[in-house]
Structures are given as structure tokens and as C-alpha cells.
Amino acid sequence: xxxxxxxxEHVLNKLEGAKRTTGALAAAxxxxxxxxxxxxxxxxxxxxxxxxxxxxxxxxxxxAAGQLQARIDRLLLNETxxxxxxxxxxxxxxxxxxxxxxLDKNELQNGLEIxxxxxxxxxxxxxxxxxxxxxxxxTGLLIKTGNAIVLRGGRExxxxxxxxxxxxxxxxxxxxxxxxxxxxxxxxxxASVDVLxxxxxxxxxxxxxxxxxxxxxxxxxxxxxxxxxxxxxxHVYVDKEADLAKAQPIVINAKTQRPSVCNAIETLLVHAxxxxxxxxxxxxxxxxxxxxxxxxxxxxxxxxxxxxxxxxGELLPATEEDWATEYLDFTLAVKVVGSLEEAMxxxxxxxxxxxxxxxxxxxxxxxxxxxxxxxxxxxxxxSTRFTDGFEFGYGAEIGISTQKLHARGPMGLREMTSYKYxxxxxxxxxx
Amino acid sequence: xxxxxxxxEHVLNKLEGAKRTTGALAAAxxxxxxxxxxxxxxxxxxxxxxxxxxxxxxxxxxxAAGQLQARIDRLLLNETxxxxxxxxxxxxxxxxxxxxxxLDKNELQNGLEIxxxxxxxxxxxxxxxxxxxxxxxxTGLLIKTGNAIVLRGGRExxxxxxxxxxxxxxxxxxxxxxxxxxxxxxxxxxASVDVLxxxxxxxxxxxxxxxxxxxxxxxxxxxxxxxxxxxxxxHVYVDKEADLAKAQPIVINAKTQRPSVCNAIETLLVHAxxxxxxxxxxxxxxxxxxxxxxxxxxxxxxxxxxxxxxxxGELLPATEEDWATEYLDFTLAVKVVGSLEEAMxxxxxxxxxxxxxxxxxxxxxxxxxxxxxxxxxxxxxxSTRFTDGFEFGYGAEIGISTQKLHARGPMGLREMTSYKYxxxxxxxxxx
Numbered sequence: 085x086x087x088x089x090x091x092x093e094h095v096l097n098k099l100e101g102a103k104r105t106t107g108a109l110a111a112a113x114x115x116x117x118x119x120x121x122x123x124x125x126x127x128x129x130x131x132x133x134x135x136x137x138x139x140x141x142x143x144x145x146x147x148a149a150g151q152l153q154a155r156i157d158r159l160l161l162n163e164t165x166x167x168x169x170x171x172x173x174x175x176x177x178x179x180x181x182x183x184x185x186x187l188d189k190n191e192l193q194n195g196l197e198i199x200x201x202x203x204x205x206x207x208x209x210x211x212x213x214x215x216x217x218x219x220x221x222x223t224g225l226l227i228k229t230g231n232a233i234v235l236r237g238g239r240e241x242x243x244x245x246x247x248x249x250x251x252x253x254x255x256x257x258x259x260x261x262x263x264x265x266x267x268x269x270x271x272x273x274x275a276s277v278d279v280l281x282x283x284x285x286x287x288x289x290x291x292x293x294x295x296x297x298x299x300x301x302x303x304x305x306x307x308x309x310x311x312x313x314x315x316x317x318x319h320v321y322v323d324k325e326a327d328l329a330k331a332q333p334i335v336i337n338a339k340t341q342r343p344s345v346c347n348a349i350e351t352l353l354v355h356a357x358x359x360x361x362x363x364x365x366x367x368x369x370x371x372x373x374x375x376x377x378x379x380x381x382x383x384x385x386x387x388x389x390x391x392x393x394x395x396x397g398e399l400l401p402a403t404e405e406d407w408a409t410e411y412l413d414f415t416l417a418v419k420v421v422g423s424l425e426e427a428m429x430x431x432x433x434x435x436x437x438x439x440x441x442x443x444x445x446x447x448x449x450x451x452x453x454x455x456x457x458x459x460x461x462x463x464x465x466x467s468t469r470f471t472d473g474f475e476f477g478y479g480a481e482i483g484i485s486t487q488k489l490h491a492r493g494p495m496g497l498r499e500m501t502s503y504k505y506x507x508x509x510x511x512x513x514x515x
Numbered sequence: 516x517x518x519x520x521x522x523x524e525h526v527l528n529k530l531e532g533a534k535r536t537t538g539a540l541a542a543a544x545x546x547x548x549x550x551x552x553x554x555x556x557x558x559x560x561x562x563x564x565x566x567x568x569x570x571x572x573x574x575x576x577x578x579a580a581g582q583l584q585a586r587i588d589r590l591l592l593n594e595t596x597x598x599x600x601x602x603x604x605x606x607x608x609x610x611x612x613x614x615x616x617x618l619d620k621n622e623l624q625n626g627l628e629i630x631x632x633x634x635x636x637x638x639x640x641x642x643x644x645x646x647x648x649x650x651x652x653x654t655g656l657l658i659k660t661g662n663a664i665v666l667r668g669g670r671e672x673x674x675x676x677x678x679x680x681x682x683x684x685x686x687x688x689x690x691x692x693x694x695x696x697x698x699x700x701x702x703x704x705x706a707s708v709d710v711l712x713x714x715x716x717x718x719x720x721x722x723x724x725x726x727x728x729x730x731x732x733x734x735x736x737x738x739x740x741x742x743x744x745x746x747x748x749x750h751v752y753v754d755k756e757a758d759l760a761k762a763q764p765i766v767i768n769a770k771t772q773r774p775s776v777c778n779a780i781e782t783l784l785v786h787a788x789x790x791x792x793x794x795x796x797x798x799x800x801x802x803x804x805x806x807x808x809x810x811x812x813x814x815x816x817x818x819x820x821x822x823x824x825x826x827x828g829e830l831l832p833a834t835e836e837d838w839a840t841e842y843l844d845f846t847l848a849v850k851v852v853g854s855l856e857e858a859m860x861x862x863x864x865x866x867x868x869x870x871x872x873x874x875x876x877x878x879x880x881x882x883x884x885x886x887x888x889x890x891x892x893x894x895x896x897x898s899t900r901f902t903d904g905f906e907f908g909y910g911a912e913i914g915i916s917t918q919k920l921h922a923r924g925p926m927g928l929r930e931m932t933s934y935k936y937x938x939x940x941x942x943x944x945x946x
Contacts, residue, residue: 107887190908196897198907205919206889284734288919303715307735309920330942337944454937456538458637466627466940475945476629476936477621488636488719488933489740490921502919505907506885509897511761513768514906 087275095279098267099286102207102232105265109230110204114181116259117228121177124224124255125170131251132166138247139216146240159214159241169220172480176224179479182498183230197508202501204230206288209280211236211302213294216244222291223252223266225482229500232265234287236280239272246270281306288502293483296410311491313483316346316438317410318468321427321453323444324355328362330465331443335366337467338441340373344412346484347439347471351407351417353427359383359420364390371398375414378402382420407434424449428456435459437486439468460486460493518706526710529698530717533638533663536696540661541635545612547690552608552655555686556601559651562682563597569678570647577671585775590645590672600651603911607655610910613929614661628939633932635661637719640711642667642733644725647675653722654683654697656913660931663696665718667711670703677701712737719933724914727841742922744914747777747869748841749899752858752884754875755786759793761896762874766797768898769872771804775843777915778870778902782838782848784858790814790851795821802829806845809833813851838865855880859887866890868917870899891917891924 112120128135139161146156188200208231212218219235226233237245245268253263269276281290281302290310292302303312320338322331338349354363363386367377376398379387384401388394406417407430421427424442431440441463442453450464461471471493473481478496485491491499543551559566570592577587619631639662643649650666657664668676676699684694700707712721712733721741723733734743751769753762769780785794794817798808807829810818815832819825837848838861852858855873862871872894873884881895892902902924904912909927916922922930 106889111886192906192908196901304738309918310740311920327942333944334942341945450939454939455542458537459935461936461938463938464940465942466938467944469945470627470938470943471936475623477623487740489742492933493936502923504890505892505902505924507892507894507897507901508881508885509895511758511765511896512901513764513898514772514900 087279091271091275092279094271095269095276096283098234098269099207099283101264102234102267103286105232105262106206108262109232109265112230112261116261117181117230118177120227120256120259120261121173121224123258124252125173127251127254128166128170131247132163135166135247135251136161138243142241142244155214159216161216161244165217169217172221173224176228176480179497181228182501187503194512195510196512199506200503201506203504205500205502207232207234207286208500209234209236209287209290211277211290211292211298213238213298214241216241216248218293219245219248220252222482225480225497226500227265229497231500234267234269236269236277242270242272278305281308284308291483311485312487313485314346315410315436315486317408317434317436318347318349318439319351319353319431319435320349320441320443320468321353322355322358323424323442323446323449324357325446325449326358326443327445328358332366332369334441334443334467336369338469339370339375339416340414341469343414347468349468350409350411351419353419353421353430356420356422360386363387364392368392370416375416378406378415378417380419383418424452428453431457438484439463439471441466441468518710522702522706523710525702526700526707527714529665529700530638530714532695533665533698534717536663536693537637539693540663540696543661543692547692548612548659548661549608551658551687551690551692552604554689555683556604558682558685559597559601562678563594566597566678566682567592569674573672573675586645590647592647592675596648600648603652604655607659607911610928612659613932618934625943626941627943630937631934632937634935636931636933638663638665638717639931640665640667640718640721642708642721642723642729644669644729645672647672647679649724650676650679651683653913656911656928657931658696660928662931665698665700667700667708673701673703709736712739715739722914742916743918744916745777746841746867746917748839748865748867749778749780749870750782750784750862750866751780751872751874751899752784753786753789754855754873754877754880755788756877756880757789757874758876759789763797763800765872765874765898767800769900770801770806770847771845772900774845778899780899781840781842782850784850784852784861787851787853791817794818795823799823801847806847809837809846809848811850814849855883859884862888869915870894870902872897872899
């Protein structure tokens, strides 16, 4: 693909602008960074009329283009949502600043003193879709950790993001920090992502946030370091020794409390010895909440035989594709397994290393599952919905990593930092 | 490029073989892993005749192909080098096992107990060049940390690596660990690297070790997570307040003690106020050790005017390219700067985020440099040659990271691990 010079220059200018501020950001005190965050919140409120007007134009275009209501809802800003973003900034200002933390310190026999110190990453780029709140949330977390930020939001939210970034920059300026530390890429065709992903030396980390398509595009094309986030093909396994009084609410919660998020489950695995009696019970509850089932042959037979008034589409045979699908919707695949090992093998084959749960009263089975399942978060007798930076007590979250390099699971402030070694000597040389 | 099916299958079979063992490796006790390491050392000694014979065939081919002596020396194995590799394995067996370490533990208000636990990465691939000792050193570190390993060594060392891997696998087998955890890619054309770099889901981490060309190839083509290593365009800055009795040995050591390694310096930056008197002194010492200089206009004038018997090629004007070159040889670029800030700007422009040193008695200048220079290791009054896992007291080193994601500077055992969250509940669901 040929990328226009104008577009390349546009993106590189933004990146270089951000990079020039990394020294100042790394040197900024916690007090100044917190002041910037609070100033940003104040500026969002002061500039709310302009923000809401810009957003209204984005929303009008999305409606005219016939976008789905769910997407328009994600795009929408109003005073309530602005207040939520402001509250988020205030909360991040309250959190401890990880930058400067001494991670390790030791003196070598030759007298060299080595200090391992937490430092900002440098320039972090966020690539995301229609939610304009990411613009504010990510900026808060990254400025707090002394990073410069390059934002590449969705095309449909451009005017909203421009208005938000103007307010965020006002907040920076009022705290005496360089406004160039917050950059918004305003040429939003796909090629601007490609330029960003190849900008070695200008970007220390890229974090994609969005659907599987966006994340795959970033991971496949990036030549700069990436943290893969968010795709969650999560499972609950109900063991033969499960307390079914725990299993039922866990499955209902993990599937229905908020099905559109990555920590919701997509497949229920049930041990054969409890399937016949319990599957109809949980299916009744799921059905009442509007959940459609995609069942393996065995569970299909059990569910068809149960005294449930199935409507068209509510119970279908599962295909191979179902096991691999992140529905993000009121749909659940169901599979009967003959053993704990079969459940774990299914998860190893189809899981996305996100969140996996076992429900059992058998302590040995629980330990086998917790140790043997390769995922960011493994649960015993709890809903997968707890995989979340706020629930984990981090006070904030920039995303959920599904890779093993650098960060795994919910990422808070610490995960947005690196470290450096500072070595102090008196003329030492190596033998 | 079209990659043959045979080659793709060869590489994928190796990767899948490694992946199948990750559960067993992660569950292996420290005692069993240490036994495997000691068994590997024993097997290397028992099988030394075969290893040396295989290596002799590789060396003969390299000589016939007219390879440089330095390269043949890197390739050569003999009893002394086998003993060194064995000693390395024994040393790694003595080190603490990071796997299973509890990094954090807390109980939420709802009673959920969250434990953050150190776990192996999974499958780690090493891509390297002619040194066959990397085969043994990397395997020791990665088996100790419960990882499966896929080795892709240089074409010229294939028979040596095959013989070494056979011995390493004997060691695994004798400890009851799966031999498939150590895989050697035996089809060594470039395309096998490409297959490996695209094998998402089968490789958790790739570490390239070698020259800048190899590292660039890996970083540019990888679709799996990578840690960039090793390129070191390092500097010593001699400040106007430098104690020149410290500066001289530091510069000599950093340039000449072992110029072929990444932590040696490539450019000397000297403050203008000390350049006229001191540059001729240090140049005399460098010259006596066979170091050729590439000098900026100002330093060239000083050095030409000095009472030194320059031979052809020993003193040349520096070009723009010199500032960006990692010579890895007895060559040093020299630049006079007007201020600490100019030195830092030069390092920011040309440095490779590896190791950077300041020589000064001015504590403020030192702190400005240590805080403001973006590099894995920053030094005050010491040689850059200390950037090394053994020197830092890690007991081992798998490489030196020049990126900021996950690991920075010397990487030991801990850097070869990830973590997972284990959450224990009693039926908790999210509100």
C-alpha cells in the first residue's frame, strides 16, 4: 500500500512532538502531574458545551450513516458522562505515583552502587474505537505515570476527541506541563495506524483497545512493542464435585451481568455426572434472561428432553466455530465433558488466556485447574467478571493484557512503567 | 516469499512439540529441574567426543568457505569450552528458582483472595548466530525457569548444535522431564525464521541474539512478542568537572577491554573546557592499544596538533555515519561538546538505550545525566562494561534488553518468567 507523504508527515509530526516532551514528563513531580489531572477535569467541565456540540455532530453523522444504536450509545457524550470522566481523573490523581519507586538496590563488592528505579515508558500510543471516554481515561493514567501519549481514536469520534483533547491540553498547560505530551492523530484512515505501528524509535509501546479485528490488525502489523489486550473467550467449568448452589449464580453472573465485555464467559463446560440433572435448571434461568444456547450433542439431548418451552433459535447444535467464538452477547455455548482433564484440554485449545473458572468443592481438582490452566486470571468458585483493574483494587485500568510479556491481566499504573538501572561509582573499571 | 510446506511443517512440528510440554515444565519442581541441569552437564562430558567431532565438521566447512578467523573462533568447541558450558549449567542449578514466587497477595472486601504468582512464559524461542555455547547457556536458563525452548542457531553450527541438543535431551530424560521441551530447528534457511516469527499462539516470546542485522530482521518481521537485545551504541561523556584521573581509565576500559561486545563504548564525548589538554593524553593511551579515532572538526584540530605519531587511518574526520555506528572494534568516535545538555542531546539522538556514562565530580551534573538520559543503564564515574548479568549479581544472563517493555538491561532468570492471578472464592459474583 502506498501511504501519502502528507499522512506520514502528519503522524510522524505527532509522534516526534510527543517524544520531545518525554524528558519533561519523566521529570515532572507527582504534585504537578496531579495538578494537571485536576486541571483537566476542571477544563472538561468549563468546555463542556463545546465538547457536547462536537459530539452531537459526530452522533448526527453516525445516525445518518445508519450506525447501530449500540454503537451510537458508545459514542454519545452528555453532562453525566463528562462528570464520570472527570471523576475518573480525580480518582487517578488520588492514586500513588509509581514513578521513581526503588525496585531494588545493592552494592557490589567493587563498591558500585546499583539502583533499579521505576521510570515512565516514554511514548505510549493508544489505538481504539468509538468510545471517546478512552481519550480521557487513558490520558489520565498515562500522564500520571509520566508518559507522553499519542491517541488514535475512531473516525466517527474525531470531533469529540478533538474537543476533549483541547480540554485535556488546557489542563496540562495550567499545570505548566507541555501540551505536546498529548497528541491526537486527526487523519483517521487506516494508513495512519500503519505509520504509527512502524515508527520504531518514536513509540515505546502501543496498546490497542477494541474488537478482535482491531487487535489482530495491530498485533499483525506492529514493528514497535505491543501489549495485546482484551479478547476473552472465557469458560466456567462445573466439576462433578461442584456445589450447584454456587455454580448456578456464578454461571448466570459470568454470562449475563454484562455480556458485551471481555471477562464474560462464552462457553459453559459441565461434567457429565451433573449435566443431566443440573443443565435443565441452569438453562431455565439463562433462558429467562434471554440467553440462547449452542449445545454439544450430549447437552443438546439433555436440554431438548427437559421441560422447557424452547423458541426458535434459543437452542441450536454447537458447531466447531462456536467453541472459538467470543459472542459478547446473550449467547452461550455448552459442552459436556467426561473429566477435569477434558475440560482443561478444551480450555487450552480454545481459550484466549484471559479468565477461566472452576466450580468445585474438591480441593485437589481446584488446585489442578488453578495450576494447570494457562490464563491471566484463574478462578475457583467465583465469577470471571472480577477480572478488572478496579475490582482488583488497582484504582484504575487501561486494559486487560492477554499476553505474557510485561503485563498480564488487568493493567493499572505500574504496568505503564519501565525501569532503569542507575549505577554510581568512583572510577571503577572492569577487570 | 513462498515458503515450502516441508519447511513450514518442520518448524510448526517443533513448536507444537515444545508447546505440549509446557504444562509438565511449569509443574516440575525446582529439585527436578536442577537435576536435569546437572544431568545435562554430565551428558555433555560423556558425549564430548561426538560433540567435538560434529563441531570439527562444522569448523572444517567454515574454513573451506573462507570464513574469518574471528567467526571460526566463535564456532569452535573443545574440552575447555565444554567444561565452561558445564560450569554454567551447574551455576544456574545453584540459583534460586523464581517460579512459584508470590509477588502479591490480598483479600478483597467481598472475601475473594487474589494471589499474583510468578509462572514460566511457556515457549521461548532463541534465534542466534554462530556461537554454539548459546545452545547450552540458553537451555539451562530456560529449563530452570520452567520454559520450553525452541532453538534456531546459525547454519554453520548445525551439526554442533545437534550434538549439543542430543546431550541436553539426555539430561532431561534422566531427570524424568520431557525431551520435547528442547527443540532444535534443523532446517536453517532464512524462511524457518519467518515461520517461527509468525507462529502466534505457539511462541510466547522470541529473543534474538546476534548482530544488528539479525536483530532488525526479527524485530521487523515478528508477529509474536519479542525482546530486542544487544545493539549498543554507548557513550562516555567527560564533563568539564571530570576527575581526569578517573576519566582516562574509564574510557580505556570501556573501549578496549573487549571491544566486540555491546557494552563497549563507540563514542567519547568531551566537554570543550577539558578537550584541549586532555584529549591528546587519552589519545596517546588509546593509540598504544591500537584504537583508531574518528574525530569531529574540533577534536581533529586538537589531535592533529598534538605531539602524536599518527599513522594512516588512525585519525580520520568523523562523518554523520560515525555517530550512529556500533563499531564493535578498536575504533572510537570523538566529539567535543559545549555543555552537558549538548552531550545529552547527542546521546538522545544516536544512543541505542543501552549503557551511558558521565564522568564528573559535579553532583548536580551527575544527577541531571542519570535522570535525563534514557538508557537501560546509566553510570556515574564507572565503565559501561559493567552492564552484564553476572556483574550485576544475577548469576546468569540470557541477553541485554534495549527495549522498555517487560525487561530492560541484563536479563536473568526472573526476566524469563511471567505471572498469573489465582483467585479463590466461595461463590462470589459481581454486583
